[in-house]
Amino acid sequence: MCERTQILGVDRDGGFADYVVVPAAVVWRNDRAKLPPEIACLQEPFGNAVFATSTQDLAGRAIAVLGCGPVGLFTIAIARAFGAGRLLASDHVPFRMELAKKLGADAVVNVDEVDDVPAWFVEQNEGVGLGVVFEMSGALRAIQDAFGIVRHGGNVVLFGIPARPATIDIAESLIFKNLTVSAVNGREIWETWYTTRWLLEHGVVDLRPLITAELPLDSYEEAFALLETGEACKIVLRPNGATP
Amino acid sequence: MCERTQILGVDRDGGFADYVVVPAAVVWRNDRAKLPPEIACLQEPFGNAVFATSTQDLAGRAIAVLGCGPVGLFTIAIARAFGAGRLLASDHVPFRMELAKKLGADAVVNVDEVDDVPAWFVEQNEGVGLGVVFEMSGALRAIQDAFGIVRHGGNVVLFGIPARPATIDIAESLIFKNLTVSAVNGREIWETWYTTRWLLEHGVVDLRPLITAELPLDSYEEAFALLETGEACKIVLRPNGATP
Amino acid sequence: MCERTQILGVDRDGGFADYVVVPAAVVWRNDRAKLPPEIACLQEPFGNAVFATSTQDLAGRAIAVLGCGPVGLFTIAIARAFGAGRLLASDHVPFRMELAKKLGADAVVNVDEVDDVPAWFVEQNEGVGLGVVFEMSGALRAIQDAFGIVRHGGNVVLFGIPARPATIDIAESLIFKNLTVSAVNGREIWETWYTTRWLLEHGVVDLRPLITAELPLDSYEEAFALLETGEACKIVLRPNGATP
């Protein structure tokens, strides 16, 4: 909530610099015996999903996740672990749609293949709107869809960052539906991190299916090329000849 | 939250019809000894303000109310009664601005007389954004202003119904500020009504300053003319020669 | 919350009477296609566990369940489904302890076999008190233990009904630990029932392991004898020759 937040890697040098100075007060120690490095290095983006879901009561509710990039997929895994009722998702990349199902989505729609995306969600949910919609893509079309997918009195979580302003029919889309919209960003220091560690160390959420490749750090160019094919999710790079 | 809500006076005949049939299940009985008719008849719109404020924690927080129509003014009275810290409001009609002060606003800005409305609010609040902003006007400009007035991590309540879609910079206005937006409409049956009755019967909130005239029912044309001058708020009409 | 509640089977005739008159307003319809009778008939006590757990945030937290009777076992199943972190339980009947493990408890202690029950729980939780303790047994000793098992700032849910008043060191056990104690009873009409139906119809919680026998209604004496052995949990009785 700090109005003067500086993000490592955005507002000052981050993981792509040769050397980084990090304030001691923001260093988080991991217990290697409980959290292997290939999982520990996923905590930063996973924490975004932990924070986004922490604003909502998920147990027993019908949940939609729009956008199956890494944080969307993390959200699916958390929602499943926390007792989501029906869990539906959308994307347009078949590789990601398969990962969504593997992580617990009951059904996933390809938004390029249906005309009326909200209607698909409502139909899959026995004709009623969904309780919570997580918008994780930042696509303007998905933001519009979110308000059509959610039920009256439901919750929309906005996480994906759109490139341009959106035009929203506030009367019909929000007020007459009595919606609550939570726009989330970042994490809570340190509440989110305690939950994150707990979920990973105790296996409540298993992130391994999202690691689609592990390579030596020197092969970083190969890693980026893999990501550009759309046939990858998270790639672990191991420095100095480290092995799993 | 009901998706098939029918509103008396909107979806079926209401108070302007000669005769009205009302389902017994939605009749609310008032105790005349505790709640005089001129206050009892204000419960309907006052209930909107009770519901709008019930979604927020007001005690000790800095609060803005945009738009000083009757429901905006009710909101000011409730916020003051519930322990609001600094309480600021806006409108463009001097008569309403005076009522806002009488009901407890610390300061009221005329939006036609300042260039940068959000800057006025922040300045009045010692340089920081406000904790809760109630948008009660439905003006597109006020909806934009609301996101500039609220502090990081604060709450915006959307109640005023805009006539056209709004263009919103979701990234800058909502996500990077970690806002929660509650769009509210109607009331909760019967939770809101119990609170409404309690507040009025026990004098926690005094609505009398909002009754700017009391007339016999036959003088309804005079009442509407008064409202059109902008120099009136709520006018009580007494049927059948009833007297206070 | 009603102060004049009448419970079917307690305050007026219930399931053991030859004929029962039930007010139409409290009849709950089940959809046989989605909820087979042997699960549907477990909804009444299962609803107690749904209500007891609905007062708490379970996801990612360390949870203790004291007492593995049917409602305690239901609570274990719900806590596991809703993302409990470490999930520990206690009882003194080996048959029930086995069921607790089958439903998801990480470890179960026999209270007759350890001297210091709170110490066992804390040790199993890496040396720290547990976030939420559900006291489901009604045993005075377990109520005392609950306040020793919970961490500072944690939650104790009291559901089991003790036969006699308890002596509690309010200063040491409650105030200096900043505890919140929720004493729960019954259900919320109808919120609890909607959640109950959803959890069962969608398989979020599977109650089958708790059905330890299915018999024709005529064999009710055999059923009661089984319960008295302590080697049974819930027994389904089928009337009129009905078959699964």
Added chain:
Amino acid sequence: MCERTQILGVDRDGGFADYVVVPAAVVWRNDRAKLPPEIACLQEPFGNAVFATSTQDLAGRAIAVLGCGPVGLFTIAIARAFGAGRLLASDHVPFRMELAKKLGADAVVNVDEVDDVPAWFVEQNEGVGLGVVFEMSGALRAIQDAFGIVRHGGNVVLFGIPARPATIDIAESLIFKNLTVSAVNGREIWETWYTTRWLLEHGVVDLRPLITAELPLDSYEEAFALLETGEACKIVLRPNGATP
């Protein structure tokens, strides 16, 4: 919530020592222009009341405060400022009972003069139990009373520290009434302090009626003598010849 909390004045030297070393991290700066010293020095115990009330929703609810020592009186002042509906209190010292009325209590009972204290509260509240009961005295009798004063589904806040264990009929007093009990102690760093400062600097709560005398520091013996008469609440001692 810290399990290793050290309280200044309890676990290490406090305000009665000649010299005190205070960790820089726990020093709170006051703005003398906004908060005069005689109010600033009341923040420590006032913060207890702010924290105790922060756990409850007070607006429009019927509230009881048992015990009108300084923190009980602070609680009355806060409840009134935050929109309490009916506000009732108890004590056995007439001087304190008068202060309670001055700070906003609607009625105050002398517990030495009525046989059935809970019955008095319920009668004053039109025959129904109260929504929130703050037990601020630590008297075992008042703790028992608290469970009889609160309505079904209500909240009891335990703050007063009893000298001996209490015997509580958990079945009748807690479980069948669906109560929530919050045992509170200390404050939240720094959330409580921000609220405390805001309430005092902006005059939401006025603590002056509780300052029953102001004396030079040298007259501390006179101050203690005044407290022992029971005819004093808070006494401000001014060091080094300071004047208001």
